[in-house]
Amino acid sequence: MMSKKNVAKILKAPRGTEDVLPGDWQLWRAVEETAREVFELAGYYEIRTPVFEDTNLFVRSIGEVTDIVEKEMYTFKDGDSSGITLRPESTASVMRAYVEYEIYKTKKFQKFYYIGPMFRKERPQAGRLRQFHQMGIEAIGADDPMLDAEAIIVAMRMYDKLGLPGCKVKINSIGCKECRPGYREVLKEQLIKNSENLCELCNTRMNRNVLRVLDCKNEKCKEVTAVVPDIREHICECCKSSFDGLIDILSASNIGYVIEPHLVRGLDYYTKTVFEITHPSLGARDTICAGGRYDYLVSDIGGPETGAVGFAAGIEASMLALKNSMSEMSDSTKQRLFDIKEPAPDVYIVSIGSECRRASFLLTNSLRGEGISVDMDYEDRSPKAQMRTANKLKVNFVAVIGQDEIDNGTVKLKNMQTSDENVLEKAKVAEFIKKLLLNK
Ligand SMILES: [Zn+2]
Ligand SMILES: [Zn+2]
Incomplete structure (x- = not known):
């Protein structure tokens, strides 16, 4: 018998990470394979970028005063470099590759997709993962709102093919460099009058990133923002026609959507269209896919001025929505997603x-x-x-x-x-x- 002191301490996976064990792979494979199939059907091709990048890439793209950059990044010193960071999302990395390799010189318009792990220092006690996975697409090189619609339609087709019922599309425009500053001022003016009714975080947001006050989940903040002016009354003609173009195509494509005037994103690089796909089975954190347009991102990191649009879908959140929806699924869908077939030799x-x-x-x-x-x-x-x-x-x-x-x-x-x-x-x-x- 082994004496007690020789028993090695069992090491555990770090908090906020999950293993995909032999019984779990079928759903992962079904989700990833469906995503690949749907993305490639729409002309998106795979790009694989490193899981870590120069920290400056994320600071410059996502924005210095965002939750992600301020609190959630895994950043390390690496020799003499200014520091490296485990990627908290993939859009910045894809744009970096597009610019670094001058991919735009052979063909300005490019479509990419990616599937892989992302890293954020989330609070694990809230059930959030520090290593989570996303699958997403990026269309770079055009301003056409039809592309915004394409991103939404591709995401919905993916969920449709997976057999996930009940997805909801929320859309909004958050304006551009021309019109957003004006709206920020209008919003700030309104909010300052009610600052005592806003939560502490929203009071700091007011000066740094006032649009984020709009999506605060605090009930009192919601009461205040319920009556603020709608951004769509303040966006410029260019943003307006882009948004109208998106709505026209979504309607003609029979995609149901809700215009959600308080929908903003936690990343600075968005312009014009932002959207979210939510699933009712997930409660307060119900977003399974989020995206939008980012027309300054490529030029902000040193590339040409050009429009871009895309989304990232959370694999774990999407899988949870699928698991929650089993009772509404056909037997064949259930079998495809959940019936674990052990490897069986002939x-x-x-x-x-x-x-x-x-x-x-x-x-x-x-x-x-x-x-x-x-x-x-x-x-x-x-x-x-x-x-x-x-x-x-x-x-x-x-x-x-x-x-x-x-x-x-x-x-x-x-x-x-x-x-x-x-x-x-x-x-x-x-x-x-x-x-x-x-x-x-
Ligand atoms: Zn505008
Ligand atoms: Zn708040």
Whole structure:
């Protein structure tokens, strides 16, 4: 028996992180594969950027006085550099690549998608993840509001294909450099009159990022902002025509939407269109996808002046919405998303005695080379125990290798459905199995 002091302390995954264990992968794969399929169908191509970037990239793009940059970034000193940061989101990284490699020189208009982990120092006790995953698209190089509509439609098509009922689209315009400063002033004027009714955070936001007061979840703040002027009465002609263009296309495409005048984003780089897709099963934090247009981002990080639009969908939030909606799903959707299929080989190789295991291993690998799924015992168990495993796995064939088979260069193959047994030349086993599997 092991003495107590020799037992190593079990190390745990860091707070705010999750493992995808063998029983969990099916939903992950279904979500990711559906996203890829839908994104590629709309002409978006995959881009993979590093999980860490120069800290300045996020400070310049997301904005210095945002929650993300002020409180939530994992930033490290790295030698003499100004510091690196684990990416809190991917849009800035995609834009950085677009600018750094001058991708716009060959073709200004480009469409990309990404799927991967993001990192924010969230409070884990609130059930929030510090490593979470997003899948998103970016269309760079055009101002056309049809692209804003495309982003929303692509996201909705993804949820539709996944079989998620009940998604809601919320849209708003937050104006541009021309018109937003004017609205900020109007808003500030109104809010200052009621500052004693606003929460502490909103009082600091008033001077730094006044639009964020609009989406404060505090009930008292909501009462104050319920009566402030609507931003759409203050946006310029250019922003207005862009928003009208978006609405026209969404309506013509039969996408239901709600105009939500208090919808703003926590990142500075947004302009004109912002949108969110929410799911009612998620309670207070019901956003599963968020995006919008960011027409200054590319030029802000040193590229040409050009429009861009995109979204990021939260994989964990989307999966939670899917799990919550199981009772409304068809059986085939449920099966596709949740029925875990254990890896099940077609053939199991049973060795009669330890000295035959080498030959079994070589047969296993040669059959795999022929594209047949095969497994064998690696624990040197008795033939009886090996047969039990074969039965449990419900394999189609058991191949028996004993000393006779090794001496004669043969394999005894048992068809588990018909109980037929055949002694076959080793070289002919693969062909024999493939023929039967095809006719199954
Ligand atoms: Zn404007
Ligand atoms: Zn507030």
